[in-house]
Amino acid sequence: MPPNLPDDDHRFGHTSIEDLIALAQSILVIAVAGYIAWQGWLGFFSPSPLVAESTGIVVMAISILATALLITWQGKVAGETGSKIVAADRLHYLSDLVPAIGAMIALAASSLFGIDWLDPVIALAAAIFLLLNARRIGIAAWHSLMDRRADIDDIETIQNVIEAHPNVLGFHDLKTRTSGSRVFVQLHLELDGALSLNEAHAISASVKHGILDAMPQADVIIHKDPVKR
Secondary structure, eight states: OOTTSOOSSOTTOSTHHHHHHHHHHHHHHHHHHHHHHHHHHHHHHSOOOOOOHHHHHHHHHHHHHHHHHHHHHHHHHHHHHOOHHHHHHHHHHHHHHHHHHHHHHHHHHHHHHOOOTHHHHHHHHHHHHHHHHHHHHHHHHHHHHTTOOOOHHHHHHHHHHHHHOTTOOEEEEEEEEEETTEEEEEEEEEEETTSOHHHHHHHHHHHHHHHHHHOTTEEEEEEEEEEOO
């Protein structure tokens, strides 16, 4: 079942699984980064010369190309869908790609210039890069699990759609929360109390469709409040 579809036990769907997986993957990448950092630190005190540099460079270049193509595609998908699972999986492959690039640079430096100390330096740099990205994804997943509000840009988009409707007199109690790639929106529309129920519903539906056109990943609930002109 797609994670955005509800069932009898989960009426808001299952999109929180995206945040749980993203948080787990970020913790895994932090552990990997810690191991890389530790090995790099040890390399400063007990450096070992690199061997078979030419063969290693060829193998690493093939691996880097394949991984880079996958990461590029995942980045495109994550940007279009907002999926935290894809973003976290992309970080997982980055944890392979970044050390691989570093290893190839170290092999080239050893082969061309006889520099052996570059390997631990690159390992530490790669570890820091992975830690920062894992922290970013982990924090975003944690905020979603804690029902944090949507991004400010999304909230402004919602407000602009509401204010642009000519028959809406105002709104209040706008609440948002994120869950995975979904944004849940609740708000109260202030409408002319003299309108018929059908007219008020049509205005509410128009506002809802306007929000969904701007934010297809949203789930919108609108309550209509009558006011006097």
